[in-house]
Amino acid sequence: MSVDKLDRMELDEAGTNPQAIAKAIHRQLGIRSGSVPVHEIAAALDIIEIRAEPLTSFEGALLTTPERGCGSILVNKQSGHRRQRFTVAHELGHFLNPWHRPTSDHGFECSRQDMHINNVNDSDTHRRQEAEANAFAIELLAPLTLTVSYLLGPPDLQNVWSMFQNLKISKAAAARRYVSLHDQCLALVFSHQNKFMFADRNPEFPWIDLTEGQSLPNLPAASDDTAISDIEEGDHQDWFSNPYPGELLVQTLYQQDDYAITLLQLSGETDDDKADTREDSFDRLMRYSSGSRD
Ligand SMILES: [Zn+2]
Structure with missing residues (x-):
């Protein structure tokens, strides 16, 4: 299946587990070699724009509504290509996880520190959802296959x-x-x-x-x-x-x-x-x- 045919409804069945959502994407894509086309995947899942801008106070952001009908992703233009790919995947992790609650009036703003949090059992809600977005990102970018x-x-x-x-x-x-x-x-x-x-x-x-x-x-x-x-x-x-x-x-x-x-x-x-x-x-x-x- 090509990237533009990704079925978002099918992902809903994966629930709120970040790894399960990423695996559900890969079940549809069936990629066997090369790198994961994260920008194309985001576009196929209702991210209408990915914009690179010189950001200072955060590394990435997701502009969306609580209902997540669609969204836009901002990434830090000053960061390298690989870090930008991780940021897109991280923000997509927030977008696709119905449990995640926006951290600003417009959606999610994520710092460079947020991109390193890895304890998905953290009792703090913000830290836990950042860890989950990271868990989603690495599962999406480096699936076991x-x-x-x-x-x-x-x-x-x-x-x-x-x-x-x-x-x-x-x-x-x-x-x-x-x-x-x-x-x-x-x-x-x-x-x-x-x-x-x-x-x-x-x-x-x-x-x-x-x-x-x-x-x-x-x-x-x-x-x-x-x-x-x-x-x-x-x-x-x-x-x-x-x-x-x-x-x-x-x-x-x-x-x-x-x-x-x-x-x-x-x-x-x-x-x-x-x-x-x-x-x-x-x-x-x-x-x-x-x-x-x-
Ligand atoms: Zn985040």
């Missing part, structure tokens, strides 16, 4: 780089999506000028004993011809207050202006165990892909 090929094999930031290039999402969004879907025990550390900013962990990954602004241990250096380091063995004491069983592997992706994303991997399993886990995980991922509507 387009990411599963990057998840097979040992964890490696080269796969995150490929997701960034092929799916046209930011490196940070690609890394977070990669770690959240991968079956291995992984965490991401985001840093600036070699100082800790925040971490994203799989539920089974232990607490990382660093605070904001603290200097990171020596990170593996970038290889000569890419911005990505080799995968090197790390020292548990650099990252945890207590040692954990298994080997700690560290790999860093260097970005502009001294920003960096470091992938931490804990592995304490035998090779046989790993093979079993990966097979189970692949089944789980495929179930997730074709998953239930709730």
Whole structure:
């Protein structure tokens, strides 16, 4: 089915769950390769205009009515192409979720900080609906059908780089999506000028004993011809207050202006165990892909 034939009525059956709404869109589209045409999808779902303007007080906005008959999206012209795509998807997430309540007289205004909130169980209504719009956005831009090929094999930031290039999402969004879907025990550390900013962990990954602004241990250096380091063995004491069983592997992706994303991997399993886990995980991922509507 082509993008302009999307049936909005059919999405209503997905209810208020952000991932379910995004999956319902992909069930209609059936995209198997390339990046997700988010502007065309928005246009097919009653977004009558997407305008890029030099915004200062927010990153994106949705102008609409409480009934959501139609809407217009504003994105920050000063942001890069990939961030603008995420903003369009985020605002579409507000537009299609009947539970979401407007945050201004005209609709929704979303800050750059709002685009990073990820706790969909937050008790604060505003933070929760921002987290849900983000959950919708990443599910729309990086559905499992387009990411599963990057998840097979040992964890490696080269796969995150490929997701960034092929799916046209930011490196940070690609890394977070990669770690959240991968079956291995992984965490991401985001840093600036070699100082800790925040971490994203799989539920089974232990607490990382660093605070904001603290200097990171020596990170593996970038290889000569890419911005990505080799995968090197790390020292548990650099990252945890207590040692954990298994080997700690560290790999860093260097970005502009001294920003960096470091992938931490804990592995304490035998090779046989790993093979079993990966097979189970692949089944789980495929179930997730074709998953239930709730
Ligand atoms: Zn928002």
